[in-house]
Amino acid sequence: MAGLALLAALFPLDHLGGYIHWGWVDISYANAIVVALMVIVFVAALLAPFPGHGRRKESR
Amino acid sequence: MKRFRPDVDAPEYHGPYAPYDIIKEGTIAFLVVAILVVALATLFGSPDEQAVTIRTWSNADPIDFATTALGELNGTTITAHYGAPYNHGSLGQELGPLHLANLVGVTIPVNPIQDFIIAPLSSVPNDHPLRVALAQWHAAPRAERATWVARYTRAAAHMTWSNGHIVVPATRTGPLGVMINSLTQMARSGALDQALVTGHGFYTTDYTKPLLFVADGTYFANLAKHQHLLGAQWGMMNETDSYPGQAWLWLYTFWYQVPPFSSSPNADVQVWAIMMLASLLLLLVPFIPGLRSIPRKVRVYRVIWREHYRSL
Numbered sequence: 465m466a467g468l469a470l471l472a473a474l475f476p477l478d479h480l481g482g483y484i485h486w487g488w489v490d491i492s493y494a495n496a497i498v499v500a501l502m503v504i505v506f507v508a509a510l511l512a513p514f515p516g517h518g519r520r521k522e523s524r
Numbered sequence: 525m526k527r528f529r530p531d532v533d534a535p536e537y538h539g540p541y542a543p544y545d546i547i548k549e550g551t552i553a554f555l556v557v558a559i560l561v562v563a564l565a566t567l568f569g570s571p572d573e574q575a576v577t578i579r580t581w582s583n584a585d586p587i588d589f590a591t592t593a594l595g596e597l598n599g600t601t602i603t604a605h606y607g608a609p610y611n612h613g614s615l616g617q618e619l620g621p622l623h624l625a626n627l628v629g630v631t632i633p634v635n636p637i638q639d640f641i642i643a644p645l646s647s648v649p650n651d652h653p654l655r656v657a658l659a660q661w662h663a664a665p666r667a668e669r670a671t672w673v674a675r676y677t678r679a680a681a682h683m684t685w686s687n688g689h690i691v692v693p694a695t696r697t698g699p700l701g702v703m704i705n706s707l708t709q710m711a712r713s714g715a716l717d718q719a720l721v722t723g724h725g726f727y728t729t730d731y732t733k734p735l736l737f738v739a740d741g742t743y744f745a746n747l748a749k750h751q752h753l754l755g756a757q758w759g760m761m762n763e764t765d766s767y768p769g770q771a772w773l774w775l776y777t778f779w780y781q782v783p784p785f786s787s788s789p790n791a792d793v794q795v796w797a798i799m800m801l802a803s804l805l806l807l808l809v810p811f812i813p814g815l816r817s818i819p820r821k822v823r824v825y826r827v828i829w830r831e832h833y834r835s836l
Binding site for chain 1: 781
């Protein structure tokens with residue numbers, strides 16, 4: 465059991481979560497965070513420079 | 525020479541080329557995702573909700589179980605009225621003139637009285653009072669059975685759970701008292717779960733009947749409501765407890781929240797049709813004038829390849 469306890473989550477989420485109510489929109493905080501992270505990753509993918517771009521040698 | 529058509533013709537590329545190692549990128553992506561999965565699982569764990577069985581239901585709320593069993597005998601439950609593919613209880617949801625489920629027909633026959641009540645009770649060994657009760661049920665004409673059920677149902681509002689038994693203040697209900705009590709005892713022991721999944725071949729993985737029976741009660745729906753999983757609660761994109769769910773299903777469940785679908789008895793088939801239409805539009809984007817021009821006109825590609833366009 466002690467070994468299993470080591471495998472337990474550090475911040476367990478097995479308790480009821482909160483929800484954002486806005487008109488007929490009803491979204492859990494967890495989903496809202498994931499959506500926000502996806503938007504951030506999308507914007508970063510658009511704006512971040514390609515890795516190693518400056519080192520690439522162009523060739524034809 | 526043929527005129528160049530934007531969105532249809534690909535212009536010839538005259539710019540520089542650079543070597544690219546896709547295996548390296550794939551390996552890095554795999555490693556990053558694997559590390560993220562292990563790290564997030566260590567930090568937050570994962571949903572591990574116990575399965576709801578007829579046993580857990582009948583032990584948690586024996587009155588709801590007995591009331592649902594009575595509903596099966598009355599033919600008033602969701603399963604009894606479902607229609608195809610389970611029975612002929614209704615024509616099912618309609619899309620204009622089409623009853624789509626009904627077109628397929630009854631492919632998984634479920635008779636709630638026989639499958640949920642009589643057949644499981646008949647499998648109980650060494651129970652003389654139950655054997656007598658079932659014999660009385662089988663021997664009675666249909667009208668008499670209906671009278672017993674109607675009398676029992678009228679008194680069911682005062683149903684109580686006392687000393688491990690369902691108690692209903694009703695008389696002249698034939699074998700119903702014994703049958704409902706025996707079924708409740710069977711459910712609480714776990715034997716009913718077993719009786720409803722066996723008999724379908726070598727592998728007993730067909731949970732259709734116990735799932736339908738559980739869904740007919742209010743216990744399961746109340747659990748779902750508590751966990752914010754009902755259709756009217758955007759439940760399709762939610763997970764149990766505080767875990768993030770299937771956020772990408774937002775568009776599918778969105779339709780259920782707005783009129784006329786939010787109050788339509790045919791919402792499932794209507795939303796399905798809208799999503800199939802939307803999927804078809806997405807699939808055919810390259811062939812739809814106007815829609816296929818959006819990426820070119822929005823010019824997001826110029827942000828991604830900004831260095832290239834700056835050098836032009």
